[in-house]
Amino acid sequence: MRRSVSIILGVALVATAISGGLLLLSFSRSTREVLAESRHSAGAEFHLTVILPDDTDEFYRSLVRGGQDEALLHGAALELLYFGSIRGEPGLLLRQARWMHTDGVLVYLPEHNSFTREIADLMRAGIPVITLVNDNPLSGRTAHLGFDAEGIARELVRLMVDSATDEPHTWGVLISADGSGNPGWQGQRMEAVIRAMLAPKSNIRLLPTRVVEAGYFPGEQEAAHLLRDHSQLTGIVVAVPQTLGGVVQVLIDQNRLGDIAVVGIDFGSGVEDALARGLLNGTVLRHPEQVGATGVRTLMEAVKGGRVPEYSDLDYSAVDQRSVVGLR
Amino acid sequence: MASLRRRTLLYLSALAVPLALGVLVPVTLIQALLNRSLQMYERNQQYQVAADLVGSLEEHLQEYLETKSTDSLRTFLEVSDQLQGTVALFSATSDIVPSGGRGRHLERSAHFMIRSLLETADRAVQAKRGRSPEQYTQLFTEVRVITGLLQSDLIELSQQELTRVMQSQERFSVEFGRMQLLSFSFLMSLMFMTAGLASVFAGKIAEPISRLSGSALRLADGDFSVPDIPLRGSNEVQHMAQAFNRMKASIQRNIKELQRTAEIEKGLMEERVSNLRMKNVVKQAEMTALQSQIRPHFLFNALNAGVQLATIEDADRTSEYLDALAHLFRETLRPLSEASTLGREYDTLRSFLYIMQIRFGGLVELQSEIDTSTLSLPLPRLILQPLVENSILHGFQDGNGSIRLRSWREDTRAVIELSDNGCGMHSDTAHKVRLEATSWNPEMLQGNAEAHNERSGIGIRNVMYRMRLFSGLPDCFELDTAPGSGVCIRLRLPLPAFVTAEGEA
Incomplete structure (x- = not known):
């Protein structure tokens, strides 16, 4: 009898200990669930507003990543606002940033923009504004970070010449529109550089320039038209950001890879594989993460009252099939 | 705990x-x-x-x-x-x-x-x-x-x-x-754990208590062989067990004490009883002797006068006779509780035999082989004379016979042997005497007619019992007889220290 009581007691003790331990574990897990809701992490010291066109393009997403990493180092919170394709929306977002009493604004404006007043209001409210890529010099913004369009164009020409043989080549030229279907001024500058540099090259013939909105689908559409209209096409230069991917897709769909050389600006993630596989012949990378980091760093400097240069060039680099090994 | x-x-x-x-x-x-x-x-x-x-x-x-x-x-x-x-x-x-x-x-x-x-x-x-x-x-x-x-x-x-x-x-x-x-x-x-723990806990509390209870019941029934309760459990239970063990030991001690006291008291009571009996025997003997002494007291005085008269008249033999008689009566006048010695008893015996010879004629020869170191041996009074008187009265047919008195030492004892060459004792009588000698039955002192001797008034039974009371030895009186072979009585007594010293010296 005693033995059976001892056995029962022993088993019950073990079972109680195990179930009690598991219960405590479950309790602590549940408590964490509950407390996690009530726990607040440390607040950010600064609040910066970043205004971008959209959050779908890989360029802008990389830019945001770079900016957030940099903001973390400075103890700043980034508020992201996207204006999409609505024309007047950047202005609204600039005003919203002012109403939100943000500490600083980093804005990627459309190429043709008229948000001078909104930017000036921010500056008057003591909120520094830094423009990225596209400038508004009359707005009184604190600084501008941009790419050297002519420099990029020169790199594009180099990539074109490197990918071409001595045989005659016919290249299509795509430049960016300003949002209303007209050539943007950066696109015009790039076109001028391309044509000027290739003029002496007799074996390279440039087709009339086509104006295309930046974006995957506009690029895809325009490339299809180009192929349809020019059967002797041997290359396409895409001097429009965020568009190269669409053009490449058309070539893939129409099985024209290898027949038609493609050079452009950016590509998104996977550019090394694309070059290695011969999907494109070269691209000028604008390093969006560095853009975001540089933008946030410069803005923080301005927020803290430091002096920042009014103009700063953003880095870019050209990569082709030969240099992709180094890139890896 | x-x-x-x-x-x-x-x-x-x-x-x-x-x-x-x-x-x-x-x-x-x-x-x-x-x-x-x-x-x-x-x-x-x-x-x-x-x-x-x-x-x-x-x-x-x-x-x-x-x-x-x-x-x-x-x-x-x-x-x-x-x-x-x-x-x-x-x-x-x-x-x-x-x-x-x-x-x-x-x-x-x-x-x-x-x-x-x-x-x-x-x-x-x-x-x-x-x-x-x-x-x-x-x-x-x-x-x-x-x-x-x-x-x-x-x-x-x-x-x-x-x-x-x-x-x-x-x-x-x-x-x-x-x-x-x-x-x-x-x-x-x-x-389940609670139930198990409760069971164990209840057992731990109840088990020593139930053991205690069982032991207490056995103790109450008088069984002191119950083992001590082991000191386990909580303080209170330990205290109870300790108290129980001590109580049991105390009761056992008290019982032993009472038993010992009872034994001592019993021994004392027996001693008292034997003292009373001794006193009773002595008193009886004294009373008997006193009664027999009352009449001779007048005669003793008269005998003394006769001794003087005989001396005056130059009747030497008469004087000797009267002197012996006076000596004998002098000895009998003394209280029986007063101790004598072997030497004095021997003198009394000789006086008795002289008188018997004069009275009844005949010749009773007394032969003695006495260890001189035993002469001062303490003896009860009138021990030897009644025995010799018995031999003369019951053993010798015509008053002629021989009495031999011997004494010697055996280790820490003295032995006095009195033997005759008479007709001896009847076997039944001898058997009775031996039975009385070996069984200590005080009731036999109470007025037994066979113990009574006509002449000295002190019978062989009286001698036997006084010897038992005086010596304290169970074998102080030994009878050896057979019809036609005479009677031999041995008396044994412990040797006092001074007799032992004299003997060694």
């Missing part, structure tokens, strides 16, 4: 704590979650209230700007105050990591947007008062834009909170379901 009370409390606490935990933990958690959920729902409600106030502010501002009525202004100001009160609901500092989707810090945004709205609305009211229609129109437009953005943010914030609550509750309900199962199994196993 902890006291019973403390151990009981300890056991109960050991059981109560996990029970309480098993019940309190889930209850506490449910309560915390409920509180948290209520908080979230309250917050949500407050967001809704804020959104309503925002819309209401725009409405009343528009009304005021259009009508410029005092009521509308008052209403606007009331709403403005209420909206101002909601500002504290939204934190002005944002986390580094945005809580909202798409990188929005909605709470901070709402906080400052409300403040901006209130500022802009106030400026619009001021502009209205300042009669600047362009300004207040523009400001009102701004108010509308801010209202739109703010309400959008508040809705998103509210949705975000709801989503978070739902996700949190979903996660929690999964965990809680697991907790319920674990709680149930915990409580079940705890129940």
